[in-house]
Every structure is written in C-alpha cells, then in structure tokens.
Amino acid sequence: MPTTNAPSIWDISAPVYHASPVYPGDAPYQQRWSASMAEGSVVNLSTLSLSPHVGTHADAPLHYDAQGAAAGALDLAPYLGPCRVVHAIGCGSQVQWQHLAHAITPDLPPRLLVRTYRQAPQDWDPQLSGIAPEVLARLADLGLRLIGIDTASIDPADSHALHSHQVARTRQLRVLENLxxxxxxxxDYELIALPLKLMEAEASPVRAVLRTLGTQSG
Structure with missing residues (x-):
C-alpha cells in the first residue's frame, strides 16, 4: 500500500502535445489555431488532429475486432474502481507470469496496471514490453476485467498477429496503454480512466488517475 505521506491522487496520464511519441504510421498530435487573442480575436480557438492512440488511451474492441464495439459504446464500469499496480521493470519483450506472481493474491482486484519502465520514454520505443497472451488468459481466469500497461501496446511492437490483443478480445478484457x-x-488504488464517448472510434484518450483507497472527494 502507499505510504502515509504519499499523495492521495496520482496522475498517470502521458502528456499530449506535438512531441508525444506515436506508434509508427499513426497520426501525430497537431494543433492549428483558427482564432488568436494575440491577433485581435476575443478568444483563442484551435483544431486538434491526432490518432486516438496518442498518449494514455483505452483500446476499444473495434481496434482488433471488425465487429467490435467503438469507444463510445463501452461500459464504463471496468475503467472505474479498485486496481492493483505491479512492477515488472526489466521484464524483456513480454511480461511473464513470474514477473507478476508476487502480486497475484486471492484478493486481486479486477483491474491490474503493470509498470515495465523505470522511467517512461520521451520517444517511440521499438523495444517496448508487451504482456504474454497466456498471462492475460490466466488473469482473466482470476476475474480480471481490465489490464493496463505503461507501454504503447500489450503486444510487442513488431507483432503482426497481436496475440495478446486477441486474448483481450475473446476474454472481454479492457485495455489501457501508455500509462x-x-x-x-x-x-492497491482506485482507478479512474474513463474513455470519451467517441461513437465511431476504435480507441479513446483518457485522463487516467489513481486515488489512495478511502480518499474522499472534496
């Protein structure tokens, strides 16, 4: 559990701006100003363009299932509630069961967030760590509803079969990436990471936070 002098709220969201790393081929963050107070407008007004996978985001089933639900149709319950953070730093290309076993107890919450980086990278990481598909299946057997990771994908960056995403599809696991x-x-914490109501999108940015269990809103 967090120490008593730790903050009650952790912002676990990646910053989203022009230098945000993107999966190769994805659209980067772009912002165009259509009105500027510096140029005499009464307001500043801009237009944003980006892949919904930029920054911290929730994959919707539509991302890996042609008939899957879009982000806006997702049940919000998996994205809100008790979760466990586990460290698997230096785990290699995939998180294996032995990297998580120390944190898998009978009282495992239905949400698990996995830290693989000592410090989150500022650039695209082609050596990112995914999560082995058999690990996801085993976690689903234990009642897991949501898996989160601090890399850009639960599959290795060079994967084309996306085996771990397919386990998420078949086992109805919800996925958070780029934490x-x-x-x-x-x-153990309370997770709040709600996707936007994007009715045609295969993913959604989220502002993900953790709260110390028992924290009351002010």
Whole structure:
C-alpha cells in the first residue's frame, strides 16, 4: 500500500502535445489555431488532429475486432474502481507470469496496471514490453476485467498477429496503454480512466488517475 505521506491522487496520464511519441504510421498530435487573442480575436480557438492512440488511451474492441464495439459504446464500469499496480521493470519483450506472481493474491482486484519502465520514454520505443497472451488468459481466469500497461501496446511492437490483443478480445478484457507509472508504488488504488464517448472510434484518450483507497472527494 502507499505510504502515509504519499499523495492521495496520482496522475498517470502521458502528456499530449506535438512531441508525444506515436506508434509508427499513426497520426501525430497537431494543433492549428483558427482564432488568436494575440491577433485581435476575443478568444483563442484551435483544431486538434491526432490518432486516438496518442498518449494514455483505452483500446476499444473495434481496434482488433471488425465487429467490435467503438469507444463510445463501452461500459464504463471496468475503467472505474479498485486496481492493483505491479512492477515488472526489466521484464524483456513480454511480461511473464513470474514477473507478476508476487502480486497475484486471492484478493486481486479486477483491474491490474503493470509498470515495465523505470522511467517512461520521451520517444517511440521499438523495444517496448508487451504482456504474454497466456498471462492475460490466466488473469482473466482470476476475474480480471481490465489490464493496463505503461507501454504503447500489450503486444510487442513488431507483432503482426497481436496475440495478446486477441486474448483481450475473446476474454472481454479492457485495455489501457501508455500509462505513466514512474512514481507509483506497488499496491492497491482506485482507478479512474474513463474513455470519451467517441461513437465511431476504435480507441479513446483518457485522463487516467489513481486515488489512495478511502480518499474522499472534496
């Protein structure tokens, strides 16, 4: 559990701006100003263009299933509630069961967030760590509803079969990617990471936060 002098809220969202790393081939973040107070407008007004996979995001089933639900149709319940953060730093190309076993207890919450980086990279990482598909299946057997990771994908960057995404599809696991867990100790928290109501999109940006269990809103 977090120490008593730890913050009650952790922002575990990646910053989204022009330098945000993107999966090769994805559309980067772009912002165009259509009105500027510096040029005499009464307001600043801009237009954004980006892949919904830029920054911290929730994959919708439509991302890996032609008949899957879009982000806006997702049940929000998996994205809100008790979760466990576990560290698997230096795990290699895939998180294996032995990297998580120390944190898998009978009281495992239905949400698990995995930290693989000592410090989140500022650029695209072709050596990112995914999660082995058999690990996801085993976690689903234990009642897991959501898996999150601090890399850009639950599959290795060079994967074409996307075996782990397919396990997420068949086992109805919800997926969060590009979390920032650098400062978060292992332990149990409340997760809040709601996708936007994007009715035709295969993913959605989220503003993901963790709260110390028992924290009351002000």
């Amino acid at each position: 920032v867990l650098d400062a978060v100790p292992e332990g």
